[in-house]
Amino acid sequence: MAIPPCFTAEAGTSVHFRPRHFPRKTLMPALLVSGLLSTCGAAQAYDIRTNPYLLGDWGGLRTDLAERGITLNLGYTGEAAHNFSGGQEKLTRYTDQWVIGSTMDLDKLVGWRGGTFQMTITDRNGRNLGADAGIGNNMLIQEVYGRGQTWHMTQFWLNQSFLGGRVQWKIGRLTVGEDFANFSCAFQNLTFCGSQPGNLVGSYWVNWPTSQWATRLKINTSEQTYVQAGIYQVNPNYVNDDYARSHGLSLDNPSGTTGALVPLEFGWRPDWNGLPGSYKFGVWYNTSNGKDLYQDVNHAPRGETGLAPRERNGQYGVYINFEQQVSGTAGGRGASVFLNISQADRETAAQDHQIALGLQYKGPFARARDVIGVALGATHNNGRYARYVRQQDQRLGTNTKVGDGYEYVAEVYYSWSPMPSIYLRPNLQYIRHPGGTSANHDAFIVGLKTGITF
Known part of the structure; x- marks a missing residue:
C-alpha cells in the first residue's frame, strides 16, 4: 500500500514532543509546519519511501537551487533517556537539536572557482539526565546536550581549493572537530561521539555546536594521504553558557582571548580489498597557560595550602582515530570497526585519557538502511586532581566524591530507518563507576535517538 505523501498536523506531532518540565521555542515547529503546507501541493512528485528529504524537493525548488550552487539543510535530532538504576532518583529526560544550514558552491553561484561557503545555525533544548538524576557520570548520556541549550552560529566559513583540490584552505568560524579527530555521532553516549579530544x-578543544575564529590548511599529499594543521582562537567566553545564551548567534570577537589551539593531523585513507578505511594520528598544543591540578604557586600541594594553582605554560595531547570496513561492499552493507584513543597532559586535564572501540553493522536482516552498533569505552580521572580534592576536604572538613579511576561505558543500539529521511535508534547503556569512582552506583540506561532530515 502506498504511503500518503502528505501528513496531517496530528500525524506529525510526535516529531515535536516536548517534556512539560521545560519551556520551548516555537520558531522551528512553525518553520516545519510552514514547509509542510507549502510542499503538500507538490508532494505527489516524489516518493517519501525513497527520497532523502522528508519534505521532498519542494516542488522542484531544492533541485533548482542546487543547480545554482545552493544546498539547503534542515535537520532534527532528539534523544530520550531513562535510568533504571544508578543515580539518586529514576528519571526520564529529553533533549534535542535543530540544525539549519546552507552550503554554497561559489563557482556555480558567482563564478568564484574553487570556493565553498558554509553557514550552519543550531538550536539546542531540553534536560540532562545525568545531572538531574544525580548519576555522577563524566560523559554525557545524551551527547546532543550542552553548550547553554541555546542558539549557536556553528559554522560560518569559506573554503578555498587550490591545485585541483590538492590544497584546501578554510577560514572563518569553525568547530575543531569538523576537521580534526573527526568522528561520527551514531551512538548516544558521548564516549563514542564526535572528536574525542x-x-x-x-x-x-571546542566541538559542535560552538565555533570560534580559526583557520585550517589541508594538503592532500597523495590520493590516500594528507596532512593538515589549524589555528583556533582560545577564549573562555565561547564555552561560557551565559555568554552563549546572549551572544551565541553573533559573529563578534569577545575580549579575553588567552591563546591559540594548534592541532596537527596526519591521515591515511586506504582501501583494503576494496573496503575503505581511515587512519588518523594527531597532536595538539594550546598556547594558553593552564592551571596545575595539584601544585600551588610554590609547587606545594595546593589542597593543603589553599594557595592559587601553579600556572603551566601550555597544554597538549595526542590522539589516534582508526576506522575500517571489514566486510560487505564499499560504503554499503557490511561491518565496520573503530578505535579512538586520546591522551591529554596530566598537569592540567581532570580527565586525562579516553579509549573507545566498537563495531557497526549496516544492513542486517536484509534491511539496507538499518544499522546495529556495539561499543565499549573508558574515561580516566586524573589522580593528581583527586589527591588535590581529598587534601582540600581534609583541610576544610568537607567530603567530596571524586574519582581517580575509570568510568566504563557500554552501549548497544539498533537503528531502524523506515524511510531515508528518518531513523529511530533505541539503545541500551551501562555505566560502571560513574565519574571514575565506585562511590557512585552503576547506571543502566534505556535511550532513544531520533533523526529527521527535512
Whole structure:
C-alpha cells in the first residue's frame, strides 16, 4: 500500500514532543509546519519511501537551487533517556537539536572557482539526565546536550581549493572537530561521539555546536594521504553558557582571548580489498597557560595550602582515530570497526585519557538502511586532581566524591530507518563507576535517538 505523501498536523506531532518540565521555542515547529503546507501541493512528485528529504524537493525548488550552487539543510535530532538504576532518583529526560544550514558552491553561484561557503545555525533544548538524576557520570548520556541549550552560529566559513583540490584552505568560524579527530555521532553516549579530544579538554578543544575564529590548511599529499594543521582562537567566553545564551548567534570577537589551539593531523585513507578505511594520528598544543591540578604557586600541594594553582605554560595531547570496513561492499552493507584513543597532559586535564572501540553493522536482516552498533569505552580521572580534592576536604572538613579511576561505558543500539529521511535508534547503556569512582552506583540506561532530515 502506498504511503500518503502528505501528513496531517496530528500525524506529525510526535516529531515535536516536548517534556512539560521545560519551556520551548516555537520558531522551528512553525518553520516545519510552514514547509509542510507549502510542499503538500507538490508532494505527489516524489516518493517519501525513497527520497532523502522528508519534505521532498519542494516542488522542484531544492533541485533548482542546487543547480545554482545552493544546498539547503534542515535537520532534527532528539534523544530520550531513562535510568533504571544508578543515580539518586529514576528519571526520564529529553533533549534535542535543530540544525539549519546552507552550503554554497561559489563557482556555480558567482563564478568564484574553487570556493565553498558554509553557514550552519543550531538550536539546542531540553534536560540532562545525568545531572538531574544525580548519576555522577563524566560523559554525557545524551551527547546532543550542552553548550547553554541555546542558539549557536556553528559554522560560518569559506573554503578555498587550490591545485585541483590538492590544497584546501578554510577560514572563518569553525568547530575543531569538523576537521580534526573527526568522528561520527551514531551512538548516544558521548564516549563514542564526535572528536574525542574535546571530551577530555572541552574548555579549549571546542566541538559542535560552538565555533570560534580559526583557520585550517589541508594538503592532500597523495590520493590516500594528507596532512593538515589549524589555528583556533582560545577564549573562555565561547564555552561560557551565559555568554552563549546572549551572544551565541553573533559573529563578534569577545575580549579575553588567552591563546591559540594548534592541532596537527596526519591521515591515511586506504582501501583494503576494496573496503575503505581511515587512519588518523594527531597532536595538539594550546598556547594558553593552564592551571596545575595539584601544585600551588610554590609547587606545594595546593589542597593543603589553599594557595592559587601553579600556572603551566601550555597544554597538549595526542590522539589516534582508526576506522575500517571489514566486510560487505564499499560504503554499503557490511561491518565496520573503530578505535579512538586520546591522551591529554596530566598537569592540567581532570580527565586525562579516553579509549573507545566498537563495531557497526549496516544492513542486517536484509534491511539496507538499518544499522546495529556495539561499543565499549573508558574515561580516566586524573589522580593528581583527586589527591588535590581529598587534601582540600581534609583541610576544610568537607567530603567530596571524586574519582581517580575509570568510568566504563557500554552501549548497544539498533537503528531502524523506515524511510531515508528518518531513523529511530533505541539503545541500551551501562555505566560502571560513574565519574571514575565506585562511590557512585552503576547506571543502566534505556535511550532513544531520533533523526529527521527535512
